[in-house]
Amino acid sequence: MKLFNLKEKVMAKYSKKAQDKVEKSMHELKKGKLRSGSGAKVKSRKQAIAIGLSEARESGAKVPEKAAKKTAKKTAKKTTKKAAKKSTKKAAKKAAPKKRSK
Numbered sequence: 001m002k003l004f005n006l007k008e009k010v011m012a013k014y015s016k017k018a019q020d021k022v023e024k025s026m027h028e029l030k031k032g033k034l035r036s037g038s039g040a041k042v043k044s045r046k047q048a049i050a051i052g053l054s055e056a057r058e059s060g061a062k063v064p065e066k067a068a069k070k071t072a073k074k075t076a077k078k079t080t081k082k083a084a085k086k087s088t089k090k091a092a093k094k095a096a097p098k099k100r101s102k
Contacts, residue, residue, distance in 0.1 A: 015062035022052030 014022075028034035029048040036042050042051065056063050 012062075013064055015056075017059065017061035018053065018056035018063045021056040021059070021061065022049055025049070025052035025055070 025034055025048045026045075029042055029045065032041065034042040034048055034051065036047065036051070042048055053063055
């Protein structure tokens, strides 16, 4: 019986181009030459990674979308589902015959 190697089956989340961009920004951080959009010197490792990923997205590399976008999409999906449920309930109420008491 052959066991599967999971690493072979799973596709990479980040392309080689994206990895190179992050590596470059980390190198600049270590040299002390990495600057943020406002021109301030970057001191945080996380911020350096974010800058590298942002540059990779701009250049068209394969990078997963930002977490904020994912949550926004999920909440938008939930609200549309709720709205659809409400509209079907309202339609069902209107279509149902009214009970009259004597």
